[in-house]
Each structure stands twice: as C-alpha cells, then as structure tokens.
Amino acid sequence: MIVAHPEDFSKFRQFPLTLTLLLLNFLIYFMVFDSPDSHQQRHKLLKAENLILTARLYLQSIPHFEASYQNQIPEWVLQVHRGNLEQMEILGSYALRDNYFLKYGERASFVGDQIEIENWKGMIQDFQKYVQKQPVFYFGLFHESSRWGWITYQFSHSGFLHLMSNMIFLVFSGFAVETLVGGWGLLAIYLLGGLAGGLMFLLFNQNGALPMVGASASISALIAFFCLAETKWRIRYFYFLSPVQGHFGSIYLTPLLMLPLYVLVDFTNLLAAPTGLNMGVAYSAHVGGSLFGLGTAVFYRLISEKQKQKHNRPRLRKLLFGKERN
Amino acid sequence: MVFQDVSVDSYSRIHRISSSSGGAKPLTIAPLNDRLLAVFLDFLIFSPLVGLWVSGIYRQIHLSSLLEVEEGIVGGFWILYILAIFSSIISIMTLFLYFWQATPGQKFLQLRVVSYPSVDFERRLTIDRCILRSFLWCLSWILLGLPFLEVISHPLRRAFHERASDTLVVSLKRLKEQATLELESTFIRNFLRTSFVLLAMMICGLGFKAYDELSEEVESSQTAGPGDNPECAISVSENDEKLNPIDLLMTLAYTKQLDEDCLNTQLDSLFLKAKRESVSFAYLAKSMIIQDEKEKKKYLDRACSESKKQEKTISKSKDDAEICNIATFLASKPGSRKMEIRASNPLLLSRVLLLESYMEQKDYIPALATVKELDHFVSLKHFLETKYVAAVWSLRKADEDANTRKPASKDGNMEGIFKEFEERYLKQ
Numbered sequence: 001m002i003v004a005h006p007e008d009f010s011k012f013r014q015f016p017l018t019l020t021l022l023l024l025n026f027l028i029y030f031m032v033f034d035s036p037d038s039h040q041q042r043h044k045l046l047k048a049e050n051l052i053l054t055a056r057l058y059l060q061s062i063p064h065f066e067a068s069y070q071n072q073i074p075e076w077v078l079q080v081h082r083g084n085l086e087q088m089e090i091l092g093s094y095a096l097r098d099n100y101f102l103k104y105g106e107r108a109s110f111v112g113d114q115i116e117i118e119n120w121k122g123m124i125q126d127f128q129k130y131v132q133k134q135p136v137f138y139f140g141l142f143h144e145s146s147r148w149g150w151i152t153y154q155f156s157h158s159g160f161l162h163l164m165s166n167m168i169f170l171v172f173s174g175f176a177v178e179t180l181v182g183g184w185g186l187l188a189i190y191l192l193g194g195l196a197g198g199l200m201f202l203l204f205n206q207n208g209a210l211p212m213v214g215a216s217a218s219i220s221a222l223i224a225f226f227c228l229a230e231t232k233w234r235i236r237y238f239y240f241l242s243p244v245q246g247h248f249g250s251i252y253l254t255p256l257l258m259l260p261l262y263v264l265v266d267f268t269n270l271l272a273a274p275t276g277l278n279m280g281v282a283y284s285a286h287v288g289g290s291l292f293g294l295g296t297a298v299f300y301r302l303i304s305e306k307q308k309q310k311h312n313r314p315r316l317r318k319l320l321f322g323k324e325r326n
Numbered sequence: 327m328v329f330q331d332v333s334v335d336s337y338s339r340i341h342r343i344s345s346s347s348g349g350a351k352p353l354t355i356a357p358l359n360d361r362l363l364a365v366f367l368d369f370l371i372f373s374p375l376v377g378l379w380v381s382g383i384y385r386q387i388h389l390s391s392l393l394e395v396e397e398g399i400v401g402g403f404w405i406l407y408i409l410a411i412f413s414s415i416i417s418i419m420t421l422f423l424y425f426w427q428a429t430p431g432q433k434f435l436q437l438r439v440v441s442y443p444s445v446d447f448e449r450r451l452t453i454d455r456c457i458l459r460s461f462l463w464c465l466s467w468i469l470l471g472l473p474f475l476e477v478i479s480h481p482l483r484r485a486f487h488e489r490a491s492d493t494l495v496v497s498l499k500r501l502k503e504q505a506t507l508e509l510e511s512t513f514i515r516n517f518l519r520t521s522f523v524l525l526a527m528m529i530c531g532l533g534f535k536a537y538d539e540l541s542e543e544v545e546s547s548q549t550a551g552p553g554d555n556p557e558c559a560i561s562v563s564e565n566d567e568k569l570n571p572i573d574l575l576m577t578l579a580y581t582k583q584l585d586e587d588c589l590n591t592q593l594d595s596l597f598l599k600a601k602r603e604s605v606s607f608a609y610l611a612k613s614m615i616i617q618d619e620k621e622k623k624k625y626l627d628r629a630c631s632e633s634k635k636q637e638k639t640i641s642k643s644k645d646d647a648e649i650c651n652i653a654t655f656l657a658s659k660p661g662s663r664k665m666e667i668r669a670s671n672p673l674l675l676s677r678v679l680l681l682e683s684y685m686e687q688k689d690y691i692p693a694l695a696t697v698k699e700l701d702h703f704v705s706l707k708h709f710l711e712t713k714y715v716a717a718v719w720s721l722r723k724a725d726e727d728a729n730t731r732k733p734a735s736k737d738g739n740m741e742g743i744f745k746e747f748e749e750r751y752l753k754q
Contacts, residue, residue: 056594079393083591087392112597113612115624239363247359253434257371264374271381274389 017183018174021190022167025215028155029163032135045127051092052085053120057110058095064108069100072206074275094276099143099209102128131209140211141198149211154194156213166215173222176255180229181300186222189296193221193289200288212282217289220266224293227259229300263290355483356495360435367431372418380410412464419460424453432495442484442494455491462487472521479514569674572596572607574705577675579614581709586615606632606649613656626653648676655679661686674703681713690717694743718747 044050059082062073077094080087095101105124110117131137141153157163178186197217205212234252241247266286273283377384383406390400422429427438427450439459441451451459466473466487473486484494575592578584584592589611596608606629613625633649648667652675655665665683667676677700684693697714700706725740 052590076389076393079389081394082594084394085587087394090392112594113608115609115621115628239366241359241362241366244359247362251363251434253367257367257434260371260374264378268374268377268381271378272384272388274385274392277388277392 015175015178017186018171018178021174021187022170025155025157025163025167025170028139029157029160032139033157034160043127043130045096045123046093048085048089050120050123051096052088053092053116054095055080055088055091056082056112057105057117057120058091058098058101060110060112061101061104061108065100065104069207076274077276090277096127097210097276098207100207102209136211136213140213141201142208142211143202143206145211150195150198151191153198153211153213154191154215154218157215158213162214166219169219169223170215173219173226176226176235177222177229180226189221189225189293190215190218192296193225193292194218196221196292197282197285197287197289200291201282201285204284205282212285214282214285216282217285220263220286220289221293221296223258223262224290225297225300226293227255227263228294228297231256263294266290354497354499356437356497358477358483360437360497361477361483361495364429364431364435364437367434368429369431371430372415375418376411376414379414380407383407383410415464416457416460419463420453420456423451423456423459425450427451436498437495438498439493439495442482442488442492451493455493459487459491459493462490470521470525472518472525475514475518475521479511479518481511569703572604572611573673573675576607576611576614576673577678578705579611580675580678581706583705583709589615606630610649610652610656613653623657626657629653648673652676652679655683674700678706678709685713685717688720690721691743693717715751718743 045054058077059080062070062078065073077091080091082088102124106121136156136158139149139152139156141149145153157166174186174190177189181189194215194217197220198212201212201217202208231254233255235255235258237251237253239248239251266283267290269281270283270287383403387400387403387407389395390403419429422433423439426433427440432438439451441449441455466485476485477483480489482494488494575584575589575596579589593608593612596604596611609625609629609632613622613629616622616625630650630653651666652673655663656679663683663686665676665679667680677696681693681696681700684690684696693713694717697710697717700710703710721740722744
C-alpha cells in the first residue's frame, strides 16, 4: 500500500481557490443532483426485454442509415448474434445512447411485431422526456446542450462516489497547482482543461445521446500539469508492507511517477475499450484534459526558463561590467 | 511545506566517488523492505506502460469474449496477450538495467544491480546478463512468485533469477548489515520445497481436468449437429416433421413446452420473413405468452385481421381461415368456450384446442378419442398424458359416485377405457 501523505494539513487553508472549487462541486451536487426529484425510478425501456427489442430494431435500421453514419458504427455491432440475448441486451443499451437512431426510430417503419413496435415507439418518446427531466440533461455536456453546459458539466456529478473520487484528486492536485501558479492559474487550467476534455468527448461521441458530467477532465488537466511542470519537487508518500519495523514509513517521489499512473492509464483505457463499451467512463474527456494539462506544463516550463534567464542576465552583466545598467 | 525537494542524486554521487576513490568498502546488500517497495513502484510504473502497449490485443479479447467467438481464437488472443506483456516487461527492464543498472523503482530507493562475484559500480552490466535476469524475473512470476522467496532465505538475498544471471542487488545507502537468520533460512527453504511439490501437483490436476473437458467437448461436438441450440431443443419425431413448423411452434407455445426466450427468437425470425401467412401465425403464437389481457386481445385481433387480409389478397388457404376461429376460442373465457373445426385437414393447434374444449365441457369420451388421435406426436407426449390421466380419473370418479351428475359420454365403452388405463399405468 502506498498513498500520498502531506506533512501538514493545516497548510491547506492557504489555498483558497482549491477550497472554493471543492465547495462549489459539493454544493451543486447536494442542491441539484442529490435532491429527491433526481432519484426517479428506472425507466421501463431499460428492462432486459425492451433492450433486446431495441437491439433488434437497431439492427434493422442500420441499412437505412446514411452511408456516412454507417461508417461510424463500431464493427462489433454488426457481429452481434441475434439469438444471443446477453449480446442483444448490450447492443440495446448502446442503441439507446445513439442519438441518430433515437431520432430515426420515432418515424421509421420497422418489420416485425407491429403491436410491440408501436409500444416501443411510445416508450422511446417517454424515455426521451424522462432523460430531459434528469438534472444531468440541464447541467451535462452533449451536442445539443446550451453554451453554459461547457462550464456547468465541470461542476456536476452523477453520484456521491463519483463526486468523492473526483474531489480527493482535486484536493491533492489543486493544492499543488495552486502553489505553483496561484489561484487564477489554477482556475484557468481547471476551466480550460474541462473545455478541452469536453471537446475531445464530443469528437469521440459524435452521436452520443447521453450528456457527460464530472470534474474528471479538469482534474486530469491539473494532474497532468503538475506531473510535468515541476519535476524537481518530491511528494511524500506513506508506504506499508508489514507491521515489522522498517517495513513502513515515508518515501519522497518525483511527480513524474504520477504521469504513467494517472495520465497513461486513461490513454490505455481509451484504446482498450471497444467503441461504445466504455462502461460509463468518458476516457476521451480524461485524455483531452490530460493533453491540455501536458501542453500547459510545457508552456509553463518554457516561460519559467525564460524568466530564469532574464533573472540571470543582470548578474552576468554585473560579472562582466562590474555594475548593472538601468 | 507540503512538498519537499529531497533529491537523492547528490547522495549517490558522493557514495560513488568515495567508493571509486579507493579503499575496500564493504557492500551493503539491499534490505528486504527496499526491494519489496522497489517491486511495487516498478509495478505502478510498468503496468500503465505495458497496458498501453497491449491495449489493442486486450480490445480484441474483450470483443471476442463479448461476441462469443470460437474458444480457440480467444485462447490464441490470450496467449498473444500474455506473450506481449512478458516481452514488453523484459524489454523495458533490460533497457533500464543496461543504462541505469536499476529499474525505476530501484533507482528511487537507491538500489543498484551489480555483477557478482566481481562487483564493479562503474562498469555496466552486459546486455545478455540484463536480458537473462529480466527473462527469469518474469518466469518467476509464472511460478506464482515462489522463487522470489529466496530473497528472504539466501544469505546475500539473491533469488533464483539473480543467481542464474550472476547479479546482486546492493544499496547505495549506508545501512546496518541485515543478515538472514538460520531459522528463517531453513523455514523458507522447506516452504519452497513444499510449495513446488504442491504447484506441480496442481498443474497435473489442472492438466487432467482440461483434458477431460476437452474430450467431453469433442464428443458432444461429434454428436450434435451444426447450429443446434441445446437450450431451445425440442424432441421432434418423424410425424412432427410432416407438420407445418409454424403450427408445431404455436402448439408448443400453447402447451407451454417451449421456453419463452426461444419462442421470442423464433417469432422474431417469423416476423422478419414478413410473409402474411407466417405473420398471422406469429401474432397468434405471441398472444399465448402475453400475460396482460388487453395486450393479449390486441394480438388475437391482429392475428385475425392479418388472416382476413390474406384471404383477400392471396388465394384462400384453409389454414389461415382457421386463425380467426382459434383467436376467438383463445379470446373467450375458459369454461364457456367451444372449439369448432370445419376444415378437413385441420391444424394441430386446432385439434389440441378441440381437446381442451372437450375437457372444459367435461366431454371426456371424445376427449380421449382426440388424445388417441394425437398420440403419435412425440413433442405433445407430456401434454397428452396429462389430459388422458385427467379424463380417465374424472370418468372413474363419476362412475364411482352415483350421486354426481353422470357425464354426457357415459354410454361409451367405460370398462375398456379403465382396463386400458390400468394396463398402461398400474401394471408397470
């Protein structure tokens, strides 16, 4: 076991912006996402039998899609066995996230059990109304969201665990980045990293019907920035191998160590998960945020190098000429 | 401050200078906890790197298992995956050992891998020694990491991969000598021997089990026909094969001998054929598994209207003319309904419904005659037996109880029926 272990928690109050962001995230979650209205019953369209029916209709509609859109459909969709109900269920849940299909499905005429299909069309309309009632729809980011969605999604979380996991990382990365670049710098990286993550998410989910929420893209940007911006720092970690003396204690490691752990893992997950089967995690947004963070860190290093050179120049002149010019 | 700048480079440089500047300085063998921590850090650093490298293969495995591709192909992907993981670990480790004399984890903990017995900090390890060490390190993991236990028992804390590659892990820190205790050493040696015997036994057991499973699979694949789905299998005799398959499907659905999922799959293909004669049958079959009365009525009406459309458009078929008749029967409440057959060669379902109708009307003699008529359909065996026993039982009860109303079919050959029943069931 190895965990980051700050030396003095009382120093944390010196980072007002990180604490403000933290409070804002908690406040929005408890005011909007944890309200009694948000705990609605699961929609009947998400039941196994209806998902299977959705999958059947989805397979029927694919040949009628526009050719340009057909090319975007993942290969595995066409390889699903119609007789395998488990596979059809997965395909059904994928189809419900396909905005193109949802719009097409309402007006299409399908071959098959017409009574069932009419019922399904009713359910689809009902499902879309149900989704639009969810807070995620107002605060999340998707193709048809308002301009505010680009900002609000960065402060919204779908569940308490989602919120907590993001906030733990925000605490550690936020304090470190605020130390380095100050409050305004932190805010800029948080918001712009979120925008970069959102952009990447929309690029990878061009017909995604479900909105994205979460501060993870912004936090990925903060972590990536911290990993590369100041590599000479050391982070204190606590390790525990066994209760024997000498088998536990503290160790100081470079922030670069976090680069494979937090940044590369997102790239790996993005590449390893088949399209449309990413288990509800927007890895593309994480990658977008991380790329922005890395880019900003490189820029930061260049600027700080220049500042150092500027700072050293007068000294050089002093050495050469014995006094500084005005 | 929360984050400190505690660089380790300065210390190692001083140490190297002092050691190369002469003087027989005793070596500090890397302590156990530092080595464990180094392995842990290596795992944290290597796993995302290796993961990124093999992500493409993992994606294929994920897809293959989702789409239930042939086991051989999935197995092939798994072998490729494991080989890719090991080869990338060996490559990364070799590079680090060759250029740094340490893996990243060892570097953080100021450990170095040196050649042994001729220890020289300044000379690089040879590439073949680095490859061999990395390869055997990976091999030790395949053996459940048991060879690593020698780090505890060996006096110089050299595990199998280190002894084989003539290397030793030393610490650059000035540490107190931590010699291995004799008792500790003996315990680990004995534990290792026992573990290897158990591991060998486990591998043999797993081998036998895999062989058994494989031979069973081969046998079943030889007996089963291609495309057979054992979950949806129904016993079909020669007589059954002469029937219209949709008729048989509907009858099995009515007699509840077909799994609902299997029926849905079959109906899906029927609906997709989009032929009007199959569609009306499909609506009828579907009504049999619908629980909601309103929905059921919708399906029955649809089946009837579809068959009427066919009568108008296509040539009139006697089978389809029966659909409305069947739908009307199924839509009526049990007990009050009566089935009528006008066709000369009726559907199997019509005949089954006729039997049901006789049973509901307590008209047992014609019911028994219908059972006899349908007796040669193997797939209905269970359903017919139930009806036969119920009919005979009711007849006997009515016969014994003189006060009850005598069934309408009392004039039949009762004695013969009871005798046949006894011969069939009681004399076994």
